[in-house]
Amino acid sequence: KFRMPTADNLVPIRLDIETEGQRYKDAFTWNPSDPDSEVVVFAKRTVRDLKLPPQFITQIAQSIQTQLTEFRSYEGQDMYTAEKIVPIKLDLRVNHTLIKDHFLWDLNNYESDPEEFARTFCNDMGIEDPEVGPAVAFAIREQLYEIAIQSVASAREIKISKKGRRGAEHAISSKGGGNALDLMKLFRYNSSVVRKRKEWYVYEPIVDILSNEEVDALEAREDRNTR
Amino acid sequence: MEMPQYDPNTKPEFELYTIPSHSSWFRWDDIHETERTALKEFFDGSSISRTPKIYKEYRDFMINKYREEPSRRLTFTQVRKSLVGDVSLLHKVFRFLDEWGLINFGAVSRGDDSDNRDSSLGDTELKNQVKIEEGAPNGVRVVALPNSLKPISVPNSGADGSGNGKVAVAGETGVKLPPLASYSDVFGDLVKLKGFKCGSCGEQCNSGCYEYSKGSFVICEKCFKNGNYGEDKSKDDFRFSDLGGNSLTHGATWTEAETLLLLESVMRHGDNWELVAQNVPTKSKLDCISKLIELPFGEFMMGSAHEMNSCPTGSLNSLKEGQSASSENQNDVKMEDQVHDQMNESKQNGDAATEEPPAKRKRIAPLSDGGSTLIKQVAHISTMVGPHVTAAAAEAAVAALCNESSCPREIFDGDEDYLANGLSSPTMVSDPERALQVDASKMEENQSETQDASSEKNDVPLNLRIRTATATALGAAAANAKLLADQEDREIEHLVAIIIETQMKKLHSKINYFDDLELIMEKEYNEMMQLKECLVEERIDVLERALKTGVSKWRS
Numbered sequence: 001k002f003r004m005p006t007a008d009n010l011v012p013i014r015l016d017i018e019t020e021g022q023r024y025k026d027a028f029t030w031n032p033s034d035p036d037s038e039v040v041v042f043a044k045r046t047v048r049d050l051k052l053p054p055q056f057i058t059q060i061a062q063s064i065q066t067q068l069t070e071f072r073s074y075e076g077q078d079m080y081t082a083e084k085i086v087p088i089k090l091d092l093r094v095n096h097t098l099i100k101d102h103f104l105w106d107l108n109n110y111e112s113d114p115e116e117f118a119r120t121f122c123n124d125m126g127i128e129d130p131e132v133g134p135a136v137a138f139a140i141r142e143q144l145y146e147i148a149i150q151s152v153a154s155a156r157e158i159k160i161s162k163k164g165r166r167g168a169e170h171a172i173s174s175k176g177g178g179n180a181l182d183l184m185k186l187f188r189y190n191s192s193v194v195r196k197r198k199e200w201y202v203y204e205p206i207v208d209i210l211s212n213e214e215v216d217a218l219e220a221r222e223d224r225n226t227r
Numbered sequence: 228m229e230m231p232q233y234d235p236n237t238k239p240e241f242e243l244y245t246i247p248s249h250s251s252w253f254r255w256d257d258i259h260e261t262e263r264t265a266l267k268e269f270f271d272g273s274s275i276s277r278t279p280k281i282y283k284e285y286r287d288f289m290i291n292k293y294r295e296e297p298s299r300r301l302t303f304t305q306v307r308k309s310l311v312g313d314v315s316l317l318h319k320v321f322r323f324l325d326e327w328g329l330i331n332f333g334a335v336s337r338g339d340d341s342d343n344r345d346s347s348l349g350d351t352e353l354k355n356q357v358k359i360e361e362g363a364p365n366g367v368r369v370v371a372l373p374n375s376l377k378p379i380s381v382p383n384s385g386a387d388g389s390g391n392g393k394v395a396v397a398g399e400t401g402v403k404l405p406p407l408a409s410y411s412d413v414f415g416d417l418v419k420l421k422g423f424k425c426g427s428c429g430e431q432c433n434s435g436c437y438e439y440s441k442g443s444f445v446i447c448e449k450c451f452k453n454g455n456y457g458e459d460k461s462k463d464d465f466r467f468s469d470l471g472g473n474s475l476t477h478g479a480t481w482t483e484a485e486t487l488l489l490l491e492s493v494m495r496h497g498d499n500w501e502l503v504a505q506n507v508p509t510k511s512k513l514d515c516i517s518k519l520i521e522l523p524f525g526e527f528m529m530g531s532a533h534e535m536n537s538c539p540t541g542s543l544n545s546l547k548e549g550q551s552a553s554s555e556n557q558n559d560v561k562m563e564d565q566v567h568d569q570m571n572e573s574k575q576n577g578d579a580a581t582e583e584p585p586a587k588r589k590r591i592a593p594l595s596d597g598g599s600t601l602i603k604q605v606a607h608i609s610t611m612v613g614p615h616v617t618a619a620a621a622e623a624a625v626a627a628l629c630n631e632s633s634c635p636r637e638i639f640d641g642d643e644d645y646l647a648n649g650l651s652s653p654t655m656v657s658d659p660e661r662a663l664q665v666d667a668s669k670m671e672e673n674q675s676e677t678q679d680a681s682s683e684k685n686d687v688p689l690n691l692r693i694r695t696a697t698a699t700a701l702g703a704a705a706a707n708a709k710l711l712a713d714q715e716d717r718e719i720e721h722l723v724a725i726i727i728e729t730q731m732k733k734l735h736s737k738i739n740y741f742d743d744l745e746l747i748m749e750k751e752y753n754e755m756m757q758l759k760e761c762l763v764e765e766r767i768d769v770l771e772r773a774l775k776t777g778v779s780k781w782r783s
Contacts, residue, residue, distance in 0.1 A: 085313055103314045104311065104312060105313055109315050109316060112313070112315035116318070117318070120318060123302075124302035193284050193311045195309050195311055203309075205308070
């Protein structure tokens, strides 16, 4: 059944609203089992805390609600839960910190916790900006969410296909398995799970602290891209 | 690891890594039960990405990576880039190794220990470390019972996680606090009374006193030095007894072994405190007795032992004397006579009937009246209990006090002797009473010789009498409480037994029910199997017929 493949079934919500010359961007996780009345309460509180004009309230609430509904629409459906270890790539900027990373995540591990990963990450890399952790966790969740949606789609396709078991595997490797690694190849008996040294740099996290000018430049470029 | 040729001049090239003793199960070429239990995912065959071989590779890589540089703290991020696999799972393995000290054991810790990490007491640089303190924190004093003043110290256990012998014992037990606002020292008086008063100068002698060997006279150190020995005594007659170590310390640290020994010896020897003290090697008689009283069931041991010896008259007498002494503080012979009449009556009553203590409900009358003094309360309590109990308690108190002050019991007997002479003593039944009489007679002889000493002697016993009285009454109350408690206990036991029985019956009937269900299920299963067989037979039939009639292709 569909759910986020993490310990807590939380929905990643991204907001990007622009009204009257003011732009509000945010990203956070929401618990879908909270009552929907909380959405409006949250919107009101946010607007009040950030001192935004009141038009934002309805827009924020609407946006959250849409995303929640979308999440819920997947909820009753089946997910394809075969062995799937997917690569997750991080490429994000939070204030002055630039993070690039690449690692593997097991979709079947329902005890996985992006927040814990983010915490370990920040501790190990000595990141002091407290906004980085949640951003990293959010990025992971977003990607997991997308992959989960994809797996629902692939589950549907498998059902439609009549080819039987072997056909299903074929479908996986071509469609839903675009991201998933071939477990057979990786975890073969006579291969090692220790990577070769020359590959280590690929999976190593890179954390850069940017100066103010660089931050401004990047922001300007991002704005141009999104418009 | 390769072993070089053995050459007596060179040491073999092994590198030593420390791991805690509780991780000594670890072996390079094997996977231990601990690992299998903690990291089940690798061993249940649920995925080809999680096998024991893979686990071993992860583990070995992490440990080797750490050991490349043992002083540096290995972070998860450093290892995960080199290993293929789910990062959450890798993190789990990493945390497992970290907790068991197989990695990062000797590493310098980070400044801020996050909630995920254990505080590894590795090295001397523990500046920002979380210290594990043993025992109660500073400023908290652990006592055995409420209102008891004796602190209990936690036995120091050496194991706190670091197996290389480091024990992080930072907390101190038994620290005395400044008294709380609501703290009232009701036993302070009693404690003070236990100190000795010097015979010549009348002050408390706390640290050490000189005891007169021929009698029961004590003087303090100062007087001894100054030469105030009292009348007709010479220096040689005094011997030094150190009170500082004896009276108030009560052997504050009782380890479990000692307590066990004490209990065993009390079981065996009952009243005989000399033997008990012998068996518990490090504690004196006094310590044993006080410890026993403080134990929750200690009174039971003492009370039961004493009730078997019935009450001597002397104890009742001293109790009454104590009451009189408290009110007047004088050794008034007249009062004693009066008191003796009372005693006589009650004794006859006591002898006449073996009293059962009255129903316990009645006992619970208001005892603590805030206005009255302690002594009055004590007297009140002692009157509420039956005379047997009181006498037994007095006996115990006498014994305790005699042991403590090393005074011969004769001094108590000596007083009674004065009074008993003027009375027609009723028939003595028990041995201790006879013994008392014997002692009394002995005392008669001695008294003629030491008349001059007797007056001084009386001063000292007064204090002891007071103490006896109070201790008696308290003991009586305690014994009484013990009886009540015993009764309660028995009731509770009975009720618990009933409960357990009922539960058992319930469980039995449930089991029976399930057995029946099982039977039914089995039968149904059998029926299903039969049906299945029938169906298979039918199908075979159909196929046969179809083939017979020559149908070539059979569509399913």
